[in-house]
Amino acid sequence: MCSVGIFLGETTPRYSFPDDHPLRSSRVEIFLNKFREELGNKESIKVMEPIIASEDLLLLFHTKEYVDFVKRASEYGFGYLDYGDTPAFKGVFEASSYVVGSTLLGLDIILKKEIDHIFNPIGGMHHARRDRAAGFCVFNDASIAIIHAKKNHGLKRILYVDIDAHHGDGVCYEFYDDPMVFTADIHEDGRYLYPGTGFSHETGSGEAEGTKLNISLKPGAGDEEFKEAFDEIEEFAHRIKPELIIFQCGADGLRNDPLTHLVYTEEAHRYATKKLHKISHELCDGRILALGGGGYNPDNVAKAWLEVIKGLIDYHPMVTNL
Numbered sequence: 001m002c003s004v005g006i007f008l009g010e011t012t013p014r015y016s017f018p019d020d021h022p023l024r025s026s027r028v029e030i031f032l033n034k035f036r037e038e039l040g041n042k043e044s045i046k047v048m049e050p051i052i053a054s055e056d057l058l059l060l061f062h063t064k065e066y067v068d069f070v071k072r073a074s075e076y077g078f079g080y081l082d083y084g085d086t087p088a089f090k091g092v093f094e095a096s097s098y099v100v101g102s103t104l105l106g107l108d109i110i111l112k113k114e115i116d117h118i119f120n121p122i123g124g125m126h127h128a129r130r131d132r133a134a135g136f137c138v139f140n141d142a143s144i145a146i147i148h149a150k151k152n153h154g155l156k157r158i159l160y161v162d163i164d165a166h167h168g169d170g171v172c173y174e175f176y177d178d179p180m181v182f183t184a185d186i187h188e189d190g191r192y193l194y195p196g197t198g199f200s201h202e203t204g205s206g207e208a209e210g211t212k213l214n215i216s217l218k219p220g221a222g223d224e225e226f227k228e229a230f231d232e233i234e235e236f237a238h239r240i241k242p243e244l245i246i247f248q249c250g251a252d253g254l255r256n257d258p259l260t261h262l263v264y265t266e267e268a269h270r271y272a273t274k275k276l277h278k279i280s281h282e283l284c285d286g287r288i289l290a291l292g293g294g295g296y297n298p299d300n301v302a303k304a305w306l307e308v309i310k311g312l313i314d315y316h317p318m319v320t321n322l
């Protein structure tokens with residue numbers, strides 16, 4: 001049994017767009033209710049208040065111009081932060097800074113071993129680039145965490161695993177030539193889905209050749225295809241021996257998501273979490289940080305993320321008698 005910290009609090013639903021947008025607050029609220037109902041009393045779970053990141057932490061990854069742009073848009077509260085996917089709203093700067101602050105605090109907590117594992121449901125903003133918002137993502141907490149782990153904790157081999165239905169382009173390409181950052185990403189084939197990237201020949205450049213693993217699945221792919229793909233990630237992880245695993249567990253690959261065409265069940269999340277959890281104990285002292293990501297069918301989001309939490313708690317190392 002492991003302990004799991006979860007960032008949930010008053011500020012959690014703030015990172016959400018107006019009511020007709022797929023990323024609206026109801027998706028988090030339904031998850032929150034289900035979580036309280038099913039797991040709320042578990043002793044191994046610690047619920048923590050999200051925390052806001054200071055600007056210098058945002059600047060570990062993002063450009064000053066972009067951070068200032070979001071700040072201004074946050075005051076006006078209208079228009080878009082990109083070309084039409086990611087609306088500005090009043091307070092978007094603060095809401096996005098809470099996402100980053102919680103992910104970074106989560107990382108610090110697991111590195112100090114205060115709690116075994118952390119899940120930040122509002123994290124995993126994998127499309128945001130250094131200088132721009134994209135695909136509902138304002139600040140890329142996963143990328144900032146990677147730099148924080150390298151720069152402030154001295155880690156040299158970081159594995160980022162992404163099972164969101166969309167390719168995690170904002171992590172993959174921003175570290176494309178960085179040999180310390182390994183990305184493994186299962187997503188719907190870019191010919192059918194935003195952002196249109198993540199093909200198997202994209203494996204990193206220069207010294208980082210071979211550090212990026214992209215697996216795309218055809219529309220209609222379900223649990224069997226997912227598991228087969230995930231087994232490749234397992235092999236990849238064993239080969240690279242990471243010091244930290246960051247797990248983006250977007251839930252938009254489940255059947256009946258309004259934006260994608262994959263048909264997994266929550267079994268995909270159960271399978272992936274159990275495997276990664278085990279790998280983290282075998283290879284990197286249990287250092288695994290889970291981030292929410294996408295998911296636009298609220299019932300699916302709740303089902304998938306409960307499996308993630310359960311999968312992080314449940315661990316029984318094999319006892320061998322010598």
Ligand SMILES: [Zn+2]
Pocket residue numbers: 001002003116117277281286312315
């Ligand atoms: Zn564990």
Ligand SMILES: [Zn+2]
Pocket residue numbers: 164165166250252293294295
């Ligand atoms: Zn997604």
